[in-house]
Amino acid sequence: MAAVDIPAIGGHEADAHGDGNAPYLTAKRGIMSWVYTVDHKRIGLMYLMMVSIAFLAGGTFALLVRLELFSRGKTIVDAETYNRFFTLHGAIMVFLFIIPSVPAALGNFFLPIMIGAKDVAFPRLNMLSFYLYCIGVVILLASIIGGSVDTGWTFYTPYSVQTANSVISMTFGVFVLGFSSILTGLNFLVTVHTLRAPGVSWTRLPLFVWGMYATALMQVLATPVLAITLLLLGAERFFGIGIFDPKLGGDPVLFQHFFWFYSHPAVYIMIVPGMAINSELIATFSRRSIFGYFAVAMSSIGLAILGFLVWGHHMFVAGMSEFSTMLFSALTMLVAIPSGVKMFNWTATLYKGSIVWASPMLYAMSFIFLFSIGGLTGLFLGTLSVDVHLTDTYFVVAHFHYVMMGGTVMAFLGGLLYWWPKMTGKMHDELKAKIGFVFVFIGFNLTFMSQFIMGSRGMPRRYYDYLPQFEPFHRASTIGSWILAVGLFTTGYTLLEALWKGKRAPRNPWGSAGYEWMTETPVPLANFRQTPVITRGPYDYHLATPEELATGWDEISEKPAAKKTSQATKKD
């Protein structure tokens, strides 16, 4: 961030917290000002850095897994190492990257700004959450030294109890990460409830905030169950307490119930923030009020509630009663309703909108396309009779990658490109971003469409070796993963290059009516010069004046004489 050289306002110490109007990046300087920071924007940036590193690590393991599967038999590593690779890929991507990605990085940064607050409700808890995340990362990755883990990211008993590998280290890491996730969720819930600026009623809450709110609900209510599950798993390994051990009278399926009671809501913890970003992108780049605002907002809450009722669909063949499988299958179908509400409302928003094909919009459109595929294949898997055949095949792998990567990661990249100017004060190169997008889109579809075909023909997931008829598909998938990697590196380079070479970003480069664009770029320490009093919704393009879209809020109301300090930040 050092490359962002905005002149600081010298000699203006208003109070112990520093000048609230100084840009947050330069209000305080030096490495310690980052280590001890409680500013939600800086914590968001530090989270962003950490999750990007995690994404790089998880992606590297994904490329290694794909490379191993390029040819039949041994290609680069033996079967044992292969098991560790896919476990690390899964665990890193799920717990280190995708769960904290949108809420902890972008959410931390933008949620308070979008409701006109100066910070989250508990800034120090926010800092604790970040450091717990870092500690969790270290503990989880320490398992690599202890021989790594080969159970898959689900840690199913009894294998996770019997295997000689360092399951304890990894699960304890996940336990600590869970605390970090709970604290973030708790903070967001309280922030949204208590710190909305005057005029930000619940019906004027940006849809990103609604999505974060629904996500926070799930984080707070689901993660404790994972905590107790992992504690019991640890107790099982240390003391052999037998709760999951059939030899001692326990039940290994109970572990699956506990695990999925968390991990199914966790899937929505991953996708709902993606949808939340998408609502913002679609509205901004269509220049239209979002169609069915209330329905979209409520569908996030609907997903949060339904997420707690469908965990059994991960266990159709695990030994549940026929009645429960039917019940869970029927409940799973209900998920299509809130998801469909979102999809149709986004499409309706596009209708007769003035669509701008900026790079974030490309990601938003690809989200709609890819999430349709990911969501509809979910119906195949939720259907009991079909699922029996597709369980643990590449069809499942392709399905959740279409949702998680095609959905959340696409939205995350779109959101990054969209908010990058506001976060860093620099514009990225649109052409490079679009080239990156094309590679990501083609590479992604090549990688995972081949997996749908393989899976429907019976290729089991997590296998080290395969039959000859699957080789062309595996090769296509591996080549796709390389194209995808090229695309991601291009996008990453585009974002980083903007820091050094990017032009100074204007206040509202996309012409959005969203509240976060109404403040200065880069954002002042206290987010707004004055607590804003909101008189319109975040998508009310018919109410927002052209001056407002160009110059934001404090420009309108402040008298020229009072603007001496802001001149310093404007000077380029």
Added chain:
Amino acid sequence: MANVSESLPEKAGHGEHAHAHPSFLQHHFDTPAQQFNASKLGMWIFIATEILMFGGLFCAYAIWRGLEPDIFDQSHHFLNKIMGATNTVVLLFSSLTAALAVRSSQLGKRDQTSIYLVITILCAVVFLVVKYFEYAHKFHLGLLPGHCFGHPYFSAAIQNGHEVGTCLRIHSDEMPGSPLWVRAIDESGHEQLLPPRANMFFAIYFVMTGLHAVHVVIGMSILTWVLVKNTRGRFSKEYFTPVDLGALYWHLVDLVWIYLFPLLYLVGKPD
């Protein structure tokens, strides 16, 4: 479009707010009431997470009690009802003193608050001491979860050549590695023969009461921190949030025990 109200008083601006506000008010809150509400909501949400964490264990309890009602009936005779009831009374009383601490803090009576907090913390200590004696007795009899059920290492009775007459392990002809039968004298003086499956009762007993004990320690730490702050005069009629939240957390610790005591100690089947 007047989106930013110019009619707001100057102190609403970010630069000047610190001078107009009381010292305990953090910079991102506008009023003490807003700060208090946020803190209280935060604590309630945290308590919800705690309940869900225990919820997993209560769920496991419900499953095994449903599967093995006889084992639960037989095993619960090994839990000392007198000690359990004592601890229940101790915790209920400590919840009362915690609530009184909040009351006196609201009235600005600092010394009284300290006294109530000290009583609450002492009650927690009494609880843990009673718990220690309960656990020690179970260890002595070898009534431990899982593989440790009837384990000779924990059973003093066996080391004394069965003379104490409290514990006798009978080798079962089940799978190797499975726990043993345990014959022991229960709390009402009857000799009982516990089958290997009884280890599940003690697994649940130790995990639930153990996790609860951890929460007692956490609650004690929080209350001690509040006590230190109180003696330093950080709280007043206007600002007593930590006392309130610490007591709220302590009520949770109490509440969990209120469920644990009957579910574990008083589960006997109707005659």
